[in-house]
Amino acid sequence: MRTDITKINEKSPHTELTEGLMVFAGGTSRLFHTGEWRTNTPVFHEDLCKQCLLCAPVCPDGSIPVKDSKRGAFDYDHCKGCGICERVCPFGAIEMKEGNTNGN
Amino acid sequence: MAIKERMSGNEAVAYAIRQVNPDVMPAFPITPSTEIPQMVSTYIANGEMDTEFIPVESEHSSMSAAIGAEAAGARSLTATSSAGLALMWEELLLAASNRMPLALTLVNRTLSGPININCDHSDGMGARDTGWIQIYAENNQEAYDNFIQAYPIAEDARVHLPIMVCQDGFITSHAVENIELLEDELVKDFVGEYEPEEYLLNPGKPIAVGPYSISNYAMEAKKNQEIALENSKEVILEVAEKFKKLSGRGFGLFEEYRTEDADYIMLLMGSAAGTAKQAVDEMREQGKKVGVLKLRVFRPFPAKEIAEALKNCKAVAIMDRCESYNGNGGPLGSEVTAGLFRHKVMIEAVNYIYGLAGRDFTVSDAVHVFEELADAVENGKEVEQFQYIRLR
């Protein structure tokens, strides 16, 4: 009875909700796209990045994925555009742009 | 083979806890339930059981820890009385809404103020809308029997709700009386192992408990909880049936004592029921048609079944060991009359408040109540519909 939350929505009848509103799964929030909240968007200039990774831990939303000790593209599904990453980047590799864009 | 013993209600419950040997018991002392964690601790100290005991710093924490332990996959329980239950109140609601089948053995004691350590049902009644199953005992035997049935009821997949097993403070908790105990192995088999399907400590299968819920889900969740409580009614009866096979002692949602042809019935809970039965026997010898309906299961409230049981009598005395300060009666008075009305049983129903904060209730008090009912019905005497017994 692991929870498939794609089957639960705000119109679900009571019989389709989980017991005690428990969720029998981890990390289901990934399906909720907080990127929609963004009013400013960080843009990643890969050419300027020296992979120091100072930006990755300061992201409140875990939206700077790291793989093999290298950061990847912003997770625009979840990035709220707070701008902390831009301020900590010593190399100007992150630029905040107005509006909710996907880095374009 | 039943083991014939004599012990107090608290000893009986502690004995049952030892037999069930739950996984975790957080508890905090409060009179008159203190003996239960004391005795359990002693059993543990002597190696007679191996429950993990948590000596918490308050009752709020005992219920909180019990919820944590139960969510983690451990069979859990605690014990308390009076103010201890009141301090748990928020957590009682959470135990139920999180659907935790844990047990609480409540030794009923009045709530402050004034501070007083003696029995009434104001603690249990105060928790009546928290979503718990509540079962009340007349004596040490029932306190023992009810506790043994607690987990099979609470843990049933149709239920998954916490259960409160109640007995009267001092009156039964501290009174030594005869009792028949079951052998350890029989109890263990009856209660079985706790094997939850989902729990916090299931490696690789994480769960999340206790969400914030927006309105779109919260109302539906509450309805599901209500359905589970309704379901518990049939489970309580099924478990009682199995228990009868084991012990020979039968239980229902309530017990009807000499009510089949009774004109006047006294409806009450707990230790006073025995006193009322004694009055019934004495009055029956004089040809008076009286009987007792002893409510065992207060939650879920068996309104329909009570209405059915009372429909042929002329009058019922609804006995509350609790004041609810609504100007209209006690909790039982309100709920029973509502049940009668809804099921169109229009009989005289007088609500008596008795035994608050340890005020005694005697056989002659019960006789007086029956006589007053008879006077009202047979002589048309007007009876105050909501009154106190033994009030100076």
Place this chain on the structure above:
Amino acid sequence: MSDYSLKNIMNKPERLAPGHRMCAGCGATIAVRAVLRALHEDDHAVIGNATGCLEVSSFMYPYTAWEDSYIHNAFENAGATLSGVETAYNALKKRGKLPEDENFKFITFGGDGGTYDIGFQSLSGAMERGHDMVYVCYDNGAYMNTGIQRSSATPMYADTTTTPVGKQSDGKMQNRKDLASIIADHDVAYVGQTTFTSDFKDLHSKANKAIYTEGPCFLNIMTPCPRGWRYDTPDIMKICKLAIDTCYWPMFEVDHGKWKLTYEPKKKLPIEDFLRPQGRFKHLFKKGNEDLIVQFQEEVDRRWEDLLYKCAR
């Protein structure tokens, strides 16, 4: 921790999934991510959480941001709740109901309201009883979830919605409670006070010790709240740096009773540097309020000296 490398540590899979509803720029989730990175990848965890911003935002049905098992119970009982979970673990292990080779760690998060104030008794009880768990306070210095009401962690003179600055008020009248010291006085296994530094080494090291030291451990992490503190949201790391360089928020640990400073600024900055960027202290910079800053500085100095004394013993 001498082999700490941010680049390696950041390779670990995230245990706090995105999609939670915390404010943009929230410090609390930065702290949570950092604490959880200290867990060994193979270890499981049960996360507890007191009611607060973090809880209502990270588990809004049916979305849980937690990759590990998670339990929220109420506001004031995160300590007790996790006590129960940890005890259940011991009970079930003892009875052979859990696999021998699977390890669980127990970490609970609470804001300063749920930790310093309403959850204080529950926390104290859990620490005193010696449960093998870590209680992490994300201290943003007020009840932010309900709208910036003062807590006993709120610094003196802060403008909050229950200590508003007005003609007759300079903000909060009392100094903040020193909870890390109070918990250290419980004789617990480990206490660490920290906040964010650019490489997160201090926080990581303390979280690692707290999680992998047997017994009750406590972390007090200053997590700025842009909404309550009213600084420019992207400046969070600068705020943290100023907090430690002014010695407003000293970083130290108490390992089995042994006090140790883990950071000492080369040059201790005046407290104004920390206060100035924050809207909650704006009134201190009005003409005529100079003495308030002097008092604030005196309190910072007094506590810093006291800490140096403790660490020198």
Place this chain on the structure above:
Amino acid sequence: MKNGIEIRWHGRGGQGAKTAALLLADVAFKTGQNVQGFPEYGPERMGAPITAYNRISSDTIRVHSNIYHPDYVVVVDETLLASVDVTAGLKKTGAIIINTPKSKEEVMDELEDYEGRVYTVDARKISVETLGKNFPNSPMLAAAVAVSNIMPRDKFIHEMRASYEHKFAKKPEVIDGNMKALERAYDVVEEAIEEYNQMSA
């Protein structure tokens, strides 16, 4: 009560009146009877007057109220006579047993109008002489059993020995002392009963 007796105990907190009531329930249970033993509870501490009760019957006992018309009253501390109405509701056909060095006649003056039987037992003396300490509850328990006649003496002695042997397995001197205390108190009361019987004969 029908087919049974009701006993009320008066003592002071810490003297063992409650324990005596529970012991009486215990020993009566062992002889196959239905029993009830319960104290009346309050927040009292050592020294305050306390009351405890017993019901003993061949029938199942269902009543859960205090006892207002006891068959027997046991007073573990004679100083209570000055402050507590110890004979309240006591049946005329019953008896009161008082721990006192005084004679029956001397204490009767303090009992106002009570017309039933009165027994006195110097439990302190018996206890000090047999146990070396003042534990009046053992002798008073024996006296209560002797007066109420709820079981034969030999049965009572047998059960009490078994109980003490269980409780004080490592202290044989305590067992012997207690047994002597029981026997001596029993003797005193039996003698007095004999007197009553002769007088009424």
